[in-house]
Structures are given as structure tokens and as C-alpha cells.
Amino acid sequence: AQSVTQPDIHITVSEGASLELRCNYSYGATPYLFWYVQSPGQGLQLLLKYFSGDTLVQGIKGFEAEFKRSQSSFNLRKPSVHWSDAAEYFCAVGARAAGNKLTFGGGTRVLVKP
């Protein structure tokens, strides 16, 4: 079975500072990995995805994530956060063998200080 752990429930970061959100997954085969963002009262927006190939993936809004198979991790980073990045971030793992179902981590809420 798939599982995803986001160790940090809340992160507070100053505007302009860098941000890193951790994600660890468990899956027996090569996973598909995703990061979604959910702003207050909004649906989920896909930030980036990893299917195969280059382990450093670029996404929208200046985000990037690196897949590290040896660590079963897919951490999300942004060099300089903006106040509009305050939101809830979800890491998810999926697999074609699992019927494309997604398993989500518990989420990390990001607060941005002025």
C-alpha cells in the first residue's frame, strides 16, 4: 500500500526567505509523485509532478522538487517566498498499478510573515 508522510504540520517563514517542505513516501515500485497547493477556500492546484527521468522537477510559481529514491523523499522548495504562498501544501503519491489513485500526506500549512 502507498503512504505519504509530511513531517511538518506548520511552517512559518518570512517573506523573501527560502522554503522547504518535506515529503516521504512508501511504495514498492516507482511512484508518481505530486505536490498540490490549496489556498483558503480553494480547490487543489497542481504545483509539479514527477513521473520519471530528471529527478529535479520544476513547477509553477517558482517551486521545484527533487526526487531522491534512496531517501524515499520528494521535498518541495522555493528560493524566495511571497505572501501569496501562504497556503496548505499536500504531497501525494500515485501509481498506475494502483489504478491511478492518489494517497495524500497530511499536509503542511505555510504561514508567511511580512
Next chain:
Amino acid sequence: SAVISQKPSRDICQRGTSLTIQCQVDSQVTMMFWYRQQPGQSLTLIATANQGSEATYESGFVIDKFPISRPNLTFSTLTVSNMSPEDSSIYLCSVAKATSGRAAYNEQFFGPGTRLTVL
């Protein structure tokens, strides 16, 4: 990509009643999913609703409580039956579509969600 709409966007219901949530997609898709997001929680998959077959429910979810219809490739409904306050959640539908020209890889696009409050 896919553009997904849900109706209603929110509702307040009395316990013991039922609510049907509609999900409309702007293109034909085979795979559709329904998720629940309880207050302050992450998303949990309720069921997979593929056109042409019965919905497949995840552990902890049953058809009598969450009946699903999938009459065609662009539409689905989820009914929350005999509601209780514990059913207060955001319900989201999503669709899986192949991207990058590689049919083996699918990404999911989510609707805006239906915020349900049960009194």
C-alpha cells in the same frame, strides 16, 4: 488539462437528509474520483468512478452511504445519505488524464469542492 465544476459549492443540511453533489468535466475522461476532506484534515479517497463499471469504494466507505452515479464520460454524482454532523467536510471530485503524450502517466485535476455542513 481539465476544467471541473461542482454543484453546489456549499450547503448546510439537516441531519438525516441526503445531498447529491454533481461533478461536470469539460472533456471526456474515463477515470474519476471522489475525495473527502474533513475539517483541518487531508484528502481521503472515497471511491473510484469509472464510466461503464460500478464504483469501487475504499475501506471505510460503503455504497449505501455514498452512492455514486457515472452516467457518461463527463459527469458524475456523489450522494451523501442520511447525513450526520460527522459528514461535514469538503467533497472533491477529480479526474485523471494522460499528459505529455504518454498514456501510461496520468495526473489528476481537481474540482473546486463542495463544502458541506450538517447541523
